[in-house]
Amino acid sequence: MNGTRAPCFVVSPHLDDAVFSCGMLLATHPESVVCTVFAGEPPGRRETPWDRACGFADSRQAMQTRWNEDRRALEHCGARAVHLRFLDSQYAPLPAADDVAAAISDAWRRSGLATLVVPLGLYHSDHLLTGDACCRLLRSGRPGSCIAYEDALYRTRPGIVRDRRDALARAGVTMSSLPDDALGARSGGAAAAVKRRAVRTYRTQLRAFNDAYPYDLAEPERFWILAAM
Template structure:
């Protein structure tokens, strides 16, 4: 009997590949069925906030930003052998309520806010995305860096895993974890046979996200303290550092255990 699929729940249209692309390439290379389900992939309707317009400019995108990012994501996940699935929730930069835009600066994305209603809605949408075949495991980000969309995704997937007694695996968010000490958030999950070839597949896949690389590594990257960085060098340096702790990319089993 074939192994049940793995559902990988990514906050944005790049996070899973940036963080664990080599691991996913190794899994699909061994015949595992992997779906990368991106939560905040909904297409917003104009008008956009000044912050969203600034984001589009930094990324080299226009008003069709999300459509173009969908295209990038499909190309990237194809390289690592995974299927892509896009949920309709709006990225934080497009969300608003009766009082206006919820987030109007990069700093605001990392403030300690929460939204229990949205967490429940995300959990239900991911559950619905299972279709008729329940996954063997749910994987998502540990929310290193505290981006609001990462926290919401982690909390929703954790809620779902606990409700249905599913194995929960958390990954280390890249590039937030770059240059940081290894911070375990559960029991280590070894993924055997992740080779340099799989790491190269990851590099090839990450290169398919030019809009996000422009934002993360471009000249106007003030949120990263103006550091001059090359994404390939940072990714490879991080992988080499983490290899000393067990693998190119670190994952942890955060499944709730009965007392």
């Protein structure tokens, strides 16, 4: 679809989080880049409960299928994928936040895009680490502020956004609300239809949820402004 806004550089913890959390934003900001942090393929063939629930025999099959799903989903949104090679926490211990921050910063710089959009960092360890790494960039002055999206599915947990705001304040990052329509990502019309098509492309992940379209993904996307104190 044709959009009316400048493209964004969107950071995604996993291969689906950006579309799940801000697919309408992507649909209204064509030529955006989605940089997925935990998109590496572990050595060997590992079996995990989540991959089995998604219908995979092993980690190699899982990641190769998920890369393809991600690229097809982003094509629906008019975006392109950048896959970093950090390993999902189901495969390996978490990397250092400084290493993740450096990799995100490098990919953002290479993209040439000004607007940085990051996960708020809710609940899941990979999401928390990605959010913390992005906050390190803020505190370093690269950039001084950015837009944060509420992580879909996890944002429904009572009090979790408030608790994250408190944690960020203790870490030296302010969090202020952004009007629902400030980014042109309205929950209706053509953008919502694009998001639905893109979400359904992640069919292996939806299989694990036992749901063709989890209800939270149809709710309005919510955004915040993060800035270093």
